[in-house]
Amino acid sequence: MRRLLVLGAGTAGTMVVNKLRHRLARTDWQITVVEPSDTHYYQPGYLFLPFGMYRAEQVVKPTPPLIADGVELIRGEVDRVTAVDNRVLLSDGRSLPYDYLVIATGVTPRPDQTPGMLDGGQWRRSIFDFYTYNGALALAKALDAFEGGRLVVHITDMPIKCPVAPLEFIFLADAYLRQRGMRDRVELVYATPLPGAFTKPVASARLGSMLDDRKITVEPDFLVERVDGTTLVSYDEREIPFDLLVTVPLNMGADYVARSGLGNELNLVPVDRHTMLARAYDNIFALGDANDIPTSKAGSVAHFSVDVFADNFVEYAAGKPMTGSFDGHANCFVESGDGKALLIDFNYDTEPLPGSYPVPFAGPFRLLDEAAVNHWGKLAFRWMYWNVLLPGRPIPLPAHMSMAGKHTPKSEE
Structure with a gap:
């Protein structure tokens, strides 16, 4: 055996x-x-x-x-x-x-890996995470009680689980605050260790423009050294005060x-x-x-x-050579608020590009384009996860990325 x-x-x-x-x-x-x-x-x-x-x-x-x-x-x-x-x-x-x-x-x-994040007395008071079940529930209460000020969404370092999730959070926060009629009382700041909104140029430009449109301030190349009370301090001594910090701690x-x-x-x-x-x-x-x-x-x-x-x-x-080769294929829905989302599809060698997925031209999902169908696709995936993905049943999506239906923006050609 x-x-x-x-x-x-x-x-x-x-x-x-x-x-x-x-x-x-x-x-x-x-x-x-x-x-x-x-x-x-x-x-x-x-x-x-x-x-x-x-x-x-x-x-x-x-x-x-x-x-x-x-x-x-x-x-x-x-x-x-x-x-x-x-x-x-x-x-x-x-x-x-x-x-x-x-x-x-x-x-x-691992919030314990950033000095002051856990031991400064602010954890689950003014500092929250949403990458854990208990953290997300605690943050729900904090957002409900939030009356205004500076809300900072912060990434400690890469890699992290679902690297677009912090962007999704700040887009959803913008929509949530507008729906509550208090967006004008909140300054939204996105602090990232990356030079822009995302790791790849085309997606970074698209997502960065969405942040600009929503009047969300971006603090790029921000590598946190410590949390000092209610202030993030970077290694280059930049400081970002906050009233509510939604952080993505170091992932290990x-x-x-x-x-x-x-x-x-x-x-x-x-x-x-x-x-x-x-x-x-x-x-x-x-x-x-x-x-x-x-x-x-x-x-x-x-x-x-x-x-x-x-x-x-x-x-x-069975003692045979492995003939399969994973190409780094990933696709992620990116919630953008107001019942819309984007979709990105990429692999080791190809960055996210505009187009349609999974069927060329027909979609139904739109790549790097805000659309309600993408939002509903993300919500529908929960059923797929429990009933198809986890049981190991086949999903009619190729494991390898296809260029069919994608195109390179003219400025990138």
């Missing part, structure tokens, strides 16, 4: 075990997933909680029913991986052997990755960016947010990369 051990039952881990359970013979393979939580969270929904667009119960489900029959689910915390012995040690002393290991424990916000992989000697300085596992095979070991893979591939840490990346990985793993376990 060969043993596949998966660490983490988030998006990537759940998809992996559900897909492979149907691909690997039960008489030959034992599949086990380790997960510390009894609850699975729909993380894209966190964005909507502070604005009352989702109810809390819409973004949570119990973990066990989401795991396919024939997969062993172990509740536990990972203490470390002893890769030389092909074992995972849990914090309660249990030892789990494996033939193949998949690390899918993602990343988490699980601490056990560092204890196991498997990660980089952010506890991300270095892998081959096309196969997700760890560079240091030939029987360890890292999927979803847990690896260091140079693309967005987004649910779509987990989806597309797991599609490629599942086929590759079947080949690899």
